[in-house]
Amino acid sequence: MSLWTWFGLKEGCASTDWPLKGDDDGQPGVLGMPRYDPAKCQPQCDACAQACVTHAISFGAPQGDAAKPEVDWGRCIVCQRCTEVCPTGAFVESTDWALGVSERRDLRQGEAAAEPAARKATGRTRRPFGRSLHIRHVDAGSCNGCESELQALNNPFYNLHRLGIFFTPSPRFADVLLVTGPVTKAMRGPLLETWEAMPVPRWVIATGTCAVSGGVSGGNYACGNGLDGVVPVDVYLPGCPPNPAALIHALLLIVGRAEQRMRGGRIER
Structure with missing residues (x-):
C-alpha cells in the first residue's frame, strides 16, 4: 500500500457537506464585501466616492446637504478602501461574500x-x-x-x-x-x-x-x-x-x- 493511499484511508472523506447540509462553506472569517449603512452617512462627505477606483460608489443628482452615495456592488472589487476612509462607519468590513443575482x-x-x-x-x-x-x-x-x-x-x-x-x-x-x-x-x-x-x-x-x-x-x-x-x-x-x-x-x-x-x-x- 502506498503512503498516499494509507494517508487517504486514515483521514477519511475531506469533502464538505455544504450546501446540502451544514454550514461549512470553507470561508469562515474570510474578509468579504463591505457593507453600507446609509443612516450613518455624514452630510457633505464624499470620501468614499473619492476613494473608489471603479466608481462603485457615486453621487447622483445633487440633493443638498443630505445627499447619500449610491452603491453598485456589481462594480465593487472588494479593495476595502471605502471602509478605510469612511469617518463614520457607514462602510464597514464584513465576512459576507459576493452573491449571485438574476437581475x-x-x-x-x-x-x-x-x-x-x-x-x-x-x-x-x-x-x-x-x-x-x-x-x-x-x-x-x-x-x-x-x-x-x-x-x-x-x-x-x-x-x-x-x-x-x-x-x-x-x-x-x-x-x-x-x-x-x-x-x-x-x-x-x-x-x-x-x-x-x-x-x-x-x-x-x-x-x-x-x-x-x-x-x-x-x-x-x-x-x-x-x-x-x-x-x-x-x-x-x-x-x-x-x-x-x-x-x-x-x-x-x-x-x-x-x-x-x-x-x-x-x-x-
Missing part, C-alpha cells in the same frame, strides 16, 4: 428588487437541469484571479462533481457559459462563437466584477464593460474574485437548487 439591478443598493413572480417563472424553465449541469468556461480577458477560484471547485474539499456539476471542454455539450473578464475586443468574437455553438436552452453566468461591469479596466481602448450587450446574462456574480462558495451558489441558482439572497443591494438573512 443586474439587485446589485444596486436602494433600487427596487426584481419582481418575485418573474424569478419564479425563470426557475421553472430551468428545472430540467436540476440533476446535472455542464459548464463551458471562457476567459474573456481575466487577470486569472477568478480562474484560481474556479480551480478550487474541483479540489477534495469542494468536490463539485458531488453536486452533479461538471466542466466540459466543448460548448456543444455545455448547458452554462461561465465567463470571466471584461470581454476584451480580441475575445469578443471567440466568446460569441462559443455561445452560438451551445445547444438551446443555454444559460450565462457573468463571473466576477469584470464580467459584470468591466471592473478596473472596463471601457478602455482594448475592452468593453462586461457581458451586458454581448450575450444575455442569467446570473450576475460580482467579487474580485468571487470565492468557491459564491461560485457554487451561483451555479445552484441556475438549476433552481438555491435561492437568491441579495435584492436591492441588500442581503436577506
